[in-house]
Amino acid sequence: MSANRIYVYKAFGRFWHWTQAILILFLALTGFEVHGSYQFLGYRQAVLYHSTAAVALLALIAFAIFWHFTTGEWRQYLPTRQMLRAQVDYYLIGIFHDAPHPTKKTPLSKLNPLQKLVYLALKIMAIPVMVLSGLFYMFFRYPQSNGIGTLNLGHLERIALVHTAGAFFLVSFVIAHVYLITTGRTPVSNLKAMITGYEDLEDEHEEVAVAAAIEEHA
Numbered sequence: 001m002s003a004n005r006i007y008v009y010k011a012f013g014r015f016w017h018w019t020q021a022i023l024i025l026f027l028a029l030t031g032f033e034v035h036g037s038y039q040f041l042g043y044r045q046a047v048l049y050h051s052t053a054a055v056a057l058l059a060l061i062a063f064a065i066f067w068h069f070t071t072g073e074w075r076q077y078l079p080t081r082q083m084l085r086a087q088v089d090y091y092l093i094g095i096f097h098d099a100p101h102p103t104k105k106t107p108l109s110k111l112n113p114l115q116k117l118v119y120l121a122l123k124i125m126a127i128p129v130m131v132l133s134g135l136f137y138m139f140f141r142y143p144q145s146n147g148i149g150t151l152n153l154g155h156l157e158r159i160a161l162v163h164t165a166g167a168f169f170l171v172s173f174v175i176a177h178v179y180l181i182t183t184g185r186t187p188v189s190n191l192k193a194m195i196t197g198y199e200d201l202e203d204e205h206e207e208v209a210v211a212a213a214i215e216e217h218a
């Protein structure tokens with residue numbers, strides 16, 4: 001079967017993806033040390049590194065929002081019910097019987113219906129919850145240095161709870177994500193594509209479908 005290479009992930013998209021992954025992992029590692037789950041850097045250092053990485057993540061998010069809107073990439077995340085059930089069935093049943101992937105990747109539609117839904121929820125719910133609770137946490141915890149001593153410190157516990165629950169959710173997402181990226185055409189094809197930008201399609205049918213899709217959107 002001849003493999004046809006297509007360019008799926010643009011340079012900034014890959015930079016954003018990997019930087020975000022590294023920052024989230026680092027925030028999880030330092031955050032859970034702040035939480036008291038283990039000791040490695042020491043509490044004070046962990047807080048310092050966590051706050052610094054949080055600022056870097058905020059900067060990255062600002063650039064990513066700009067990129068998504070100026071390039072139209074945000075459309076990739078518009079949810080659809082088409083093939084959603086088939087995609088869920090594939091992950092629950094088909095995948096264990098070597099069934100074919102129900103949806104195909106193209107430069108104009110990189111995400112399957114389940115990915116669209118999950119990534120959209122990450123963008124509009126999980127990440128904003130982490131950012132907002134993290135910022136509130138910063139202001140509640142360091143009232144003097146941020147000049148907002150009037151905020152009610154009694155609420156810190158609830159904010160810490162939301163932030164920690166969000167952290168557990170994000171870590172679970174990363175674990176599921178790492179498993180799911182191995183379910184592509186080959187166990188490493190998705191990983192390679194996110195590194196190089198190029199992905200191999202299985203046969204000429206798909207290449208024709210890609211060309212038609214590009215023409216349709218031109």
Ligand code: HEM
Pocket residue numbers: 024027028030031032034035036047050051054055057058130131133134135137138141160161163164166167170171
């Ligand atoms: C822009 C995003 C974020 C900001 C502004 C932020 C900010 C903060 C701050 C200020 C603290 C308290 C540090 C202290 O005790 O002095 C904290 C704690 C923590 N953060 Fe973040 N954070 C962010 C993202 C994340 C992410 C992505 C994760 C994990 C994936 C995470 C996990 C944690 C955990 C587990 C704690 C400890 C909570 C507790 O025990 O109460 N944070 N964060």
